Amino acid sequence: MMYSPEEKRFLRCQLPRLEGLVEERLRLTPACHALDHTQRVRRAAAKLAGLEGADPLLLDYAALLHDIGRAQELADQGKTCHAELGAEISRQILAELGIENAGFVDAVCDCVRQHRFRRRGQAGPQSLEAKVLYDADKLDSLGAIGLARAFHFAGRIGAKVHNSAELAMNSKSYSSEDSAYREYLVKLRRLPEKMLTENGRKMGRRRLLLMQQFFDSLNLECLGADLLD
Amino acid sequence: MMYSPEEKRFLRCQLPRLEGLVEERLRLTPACHALDHTQRVRRAAAKLAGLEGADPLLLDYAALLHDIGRAQELADQGKTCHAELGAEISRQILAELGIENAGFVDAVCDCVRQHRFRRRGQAGPQSLEAKVLYDADKLDSLGAIGLARAFHFAGRIGAKVHNSAELAMNSKSYSSEDSAYREYLVKLRRLPEKMLTENGRKMGRRRLLLMQQFFDSLNLECLGADLLD
Structure with missing residues (x-):
């Protein structure tokens, strides 16, 4: 992902607000997928990003958001796909944070949508960042x-x-x-x-x-x- | 424990009936203390009995019966002491099985009562068999x-x-x-x-x-x- 220095600075400075929003939403999620899971996935994604040459800023956002739709899926016993819903919620949250870089927003939402890829005729994660998030989630x-x-x-x-x-x-x-x-x-x-x-x-x-x-x-x-x- | 050859044969031949009764009663007990816990404690008690020179037949009975009062304690959130109640239920079950050797019955009930010894001013397990059952339960x-x-x-x-x-x-x-x-x-x-x-x-x-x-x-x-x- 190409950012101007200003974009990069803005995206970094919005991270604490994103953390707060994610923490709030994950309060409803049972322990196995609660905030500490998201924090571990974020750390693993950061390590993998460094090794694989993936975009660490994009992965910070994608990892924090990856299970944002999980509570709904658990509440309706699997009717909702938390990855699909998560991508929609992510797009709303990124808009709330004032993030206007459409390429960045699309890339984050793509990571969230693809992290649950199960090879049923789906194309699956294509970008390096989507692959890293997928692997970081599995590691947990x-x-x-x-x-x-x-x-x-x-x-x-x-x-x-x-x-x-x-x-x-x-x-x-x-x-x-x-x-x-x-x-x-x-x-x-x-x-x-x-x-x-x-x-x-x-x-x-x-x-x-x-x-x-x-x-x-x-x-x-x-x-x-x-x-x- | 001293048994006549006839007593020993009778006690052994009542074991399958005891297993059936225990299995029936432990159906109500949550997974951590269900039948498979009792079976593991029984196996560990048998090994320890061999090493410590304890009575293996007495321990077979005591291990099978040790958590027989557990469902009640879990149902009333700890008001009942499952070891105390277990000793009472054990006495009833041994009577049902037609076991008349009072020394044997007392020794089995003593093991069941003492397996939950927590050192709050209690004397705790005194017999070798009660000590073996206590340790076998802790091993699990x-x-x-x-x-x-x-x-x-x-x-x-x-x-x-x-x-x-x-x-x-x-x-x-x-x-x-x-x-x-x-x-x-x-x-x-x-x-x-x-x-x-x-x-x-x-x-x-x-x-x-x-x-x-x-x-x-x-x-x-x-x-x-x-x-x-």
């Missing part, structure tokens, strides 16, 4: 934080603490037989290979290794096999 | 399974996914600012030193190490500090 579902969120989510929906791989694979999401392990087996362990930047994939693989080791330990402990003989 | 709050249960519980009560050590230490249990990390800092990390058998302490320390490493990783990830530079 991996590693220790990914485990913490998956078990927390299982507790919130009344699913099991743990089950066997066989039972996990035969259970349905959001059911009482669901578990963090099902989420891992069905979805999370495939995330690194779905990432869109080389550095994202590398970071993702490292976090995935921690998850694999954790579930290996958990499975041993559930049999008492880690205990002394 | 440590390690990967302890982490899984702590995050699952945080999700169920609407607490945070994670917070800083400072925020964790200043939050209250069951509040929206509560977290698995608070539970770890305030309670779980002290469990191994509170254990009552040498082998329990050893196993507990190993599981605690896994938790420490997990929270170290989680804290790094929350800062993005594990990501490549």
Whole structure:
């Protein structure tokens, strides 16, 4: 993105107002997607932006706004697509902030809209910034934080603490037989290979290794096999 | 415990009926203390019994029955002490099963009553079997399974996914600012030193190490500090 020095200064000076607006809106969002998730995605996006040569200012905006439509999707149990809605809300918020650079606004909204790309015939993230945001968001579902969120989510929906791989694979999401392990087996362990930047994939693989080791330990402990003989 | 060969055979052959009764009653208990917790405690108690020279048959009964009063305590938000109530219910169930050995019945009920010993002026577990059950129950709050249960519980009560050590230490249990990390800092990390058998302490320390490493990783990830530079 090309900015004049004045534009860049203005965009930077509006960031604290944007943070305040995002914080306000995310109060309604359950813990797994609350403000701290957005803050972690923002930090990961900043690191990835540096490594991939993406626009860090654009990513600051896009990361802060990426889950701005999430509360609505959770409230109507998935009828709303939070990425689509988020792009619309983002456009309103950027207008409220007085940001007139149409290229910048379009690019931010594109990142927000594409961060939930699921490869169902969609083109998916095209710009480098949209790819970085996508990967930064996925990173927060991996590693220790990914485990913490998956078990927390299982507790919130009344699913099991743990089950066997066989039972996990035969259970349905959001059911009482669901578990963090099902989420891992069905979805999370495939995330690194779905990432869109080389550095994202590398970071993702490292976090995935921690998850694999954790579930290996958990499975041993559930049999008492880690205990002394 | 001294048994005649006939008594031992009878006690063993009543175990499947006891398992059925326990399974039935634990259907009402939320995931963190459901049947699979009892099954894990039973396995850990069997291992510890072997190492400590405790009575494995008595511990089979005591472990199966240890949380039999838990649903009631959770239903009335802690007014009932599940260990006290559990000892009473255990006595009824053992009578239903036709177990007449008064020494055995007393010893099982004693284990169930004492497994929740919290050192508030109580004498606490005195028999070796009561000590083994106490340690086996604590082991299930440590390690990967302890982490899984702590995050699952945080999700169920609407607490945070994670917070800083400072925020964790200043939050209250069951509040929206509560977290698995608070539970770890305030309670779980002290469990191994509170254990009552040498082998329990050893196993507990190993599981605690896994938790420490997990929270170290989680804290790094929350800062993005594990990501490549």
